[in-house]
Amino acid sequence: MGIEVVVEGLTKSFGKQNIWQDVSLTLPAGEVSVMLGPSGTGKTVFLKSIIGLLKPERGRVLVNGVDMVNGSERDIMETRKLFGLMFQDGALFGSMSLFDNIAFPLREHTRKKESEIRRIVMERIDVVGLLGAENKLPGEISGGMRKRAGLARALVLDPQIILCDEPDSGLDPVRTAYISQLLVDLNAQIDATMLIVTHNLDIASTVPDNMGMLFCRNLVTFGPREVLLTSDLPVVNQFLAGRCEGPIGMSEEKDAATLAAEELKGYGQGISSANAPRTVVPQLEPSPGLPVRQGALRRRERVMSMMGQLPEAARTAILNSYSPAAGGGRL
Numbered sequence: 001m002g003i004e005v006v007v008e009g010l011t012k013s014f015g016k017q018n019i020w021q022d023v024s025l026t027l028p029a030g031e032v033s034v035m036l037g038p039s040g041t042g043k044t045v046f047l048k049s050i051i052g053l054l055k056p057e058r059g060r061v062l063v064n065g066v067d068m069v070n071g072s073e074r075d076i077m078e079t080r081k082l083f084g085l086m087f088q089d090g091a092l093f094g095s096m097s098l099f100d101n102i103a104f105p106l107r108e109h110t111r112k113k114e115s116e117i118r119r120i121v122m123e124r125i126d127v128v129g130l131l132g133a134e135n136k137l138p139g140e141i142s143g144g145m146r147k148r149a150g151l152a153r154a155l156v157l158d159p160q161i162i163l164c165d166e167p168d169s170g171l172d173p174v175r176t177a178y179i180s181q182l183l184v185d186l187n188a189q190i191d192a193t194m195l196i197v198t199h200n201l202d203i204a205s206t207v208p209d210n211m212g213m214l215f216c217r218n219l220v221t222f223g224p225r226e227v228l229l230t231s232d233l234p235v236v237n238q239f240l241a242g243r244c245e246g247p248i249g250m251s252e253e254k255d256a257a258t259l260a261a262e263e264l265k266g267y268g269q270g271i272s273s274a275n276a277p278r279t280v281v282p283q284l285e286p287s288p289g290l291p292v293r294q295g296a297l298r299r300r301e302r303v304m305s306m307m308g309q310l311p312e313a314a315r316t317a318i319l320n321s322y323s324p325a326a327g328g329g330r331l
């Protein structure tokens with residue numbers, strides 16, 4: 001089963017540039033979470049801080065009792081082995097075949113025999129649907145295949161926590177749908193805790209159990225997916241609707257005067273019409289033949305126990321999703 005990741009009061013700056021401050025959240029064990037946010041809000045910095053590659057100046061990230069911010073380098077290195085990382089471009093070595101790329105972490109971090117390495121690598125290649133392409137170089141395959149190869153490589157060390165940075169970047173909508181299904185299937189198969197950073201609203205609305213958003217140097221919200229998907233916060237509305245009007249500007253947040261001018265032009269009405277209750281689309285189910293997601297079972301209990309703290313719209317959406325008519329009876 002995946003491991004819970006507890007983030008407490010995390011603050012990160014580069015010199016005088018504060019990226020985000022006082023970020024606290026828990027990635028529940030074995031559940032899938034998505035972090036949204038406009039470009040440049042520090043989502044990648046957040047992922048790197050979780051695995052201890054970047055050092056926030058305040059706060060803690062607790063994984064299996066180890067603080068990935070302030071712990072000893074030895075403990076951090078050891079704990080990092082629990083993670084599988086999938087970067088935006090697959091981060092493959094161009095001169096190595098897919099097989100060697102995917103075998104790399106095993107050859108680097110374990111003393112396994114070549115025959116055992118071959119077995120594991122071929123198994124992971126099968127999981128991501130790349131059988132037959134193992135001898136190709138990264139330059140000889142499509143972007144979508146490179147992503148899947150990156151995912152296969154993230155899986156070879158049997159990670160209990162998987163961090164995916166923009167798994168959809170550069171993919172067409174159909175390939176993005178395949179990646180979404182693959183992420184859900186993977187979760188059903190290995191029950192790892194997953195955090196996905198994306199701008200893609202299809203992934204965001206169908207894959208995760210939990211969703212959060214970074215904006216304006218703060219964590220705007222983090223919790224069960226229904227909370228963000230029914231939120232009437234202007235920044236969430238603007239992001240989910242993909243519109244120019246609202247607090248998110250081209251390069252950073254808009255100033256108060258610009259926002260007031262938009263209101264005067266009547267854009268405020270447009271925004272409030274977007275505030276009408278949104279339909280929460282159902283979450284993807286694992287492909288036929290795969291086990292029920294254990295994370296989804298635990299999540300159901302967890303969310304039901306916190307209903308009293310959730311906004312009404314989110315509560316309604318959760319109850320609808322768990323109603324027998326919505327297929328909730330299956331869990």
Ligand SMILES: Nc1ncnc2c1ncn2[C@@H]1O[C@H](COP(=O)(O)OP(=O)(O)OP(=O)(O)O)[C@@H](O)[C@H]1O
Pocket residue numbers: 014019037038039040041042043044045046
């Ligand atoms: N090593 C670094 N040194 C200095 N500044 C950095 C470093 N890494 C990231 N930054 C800055 O931190 C900010 C957030 O970057 P980050 O890549 O995390 O954003 P993001 O939300 O992932 O963006 P996008 O959605 O466009 O990928 C940017 O202003 C970036 O320039």
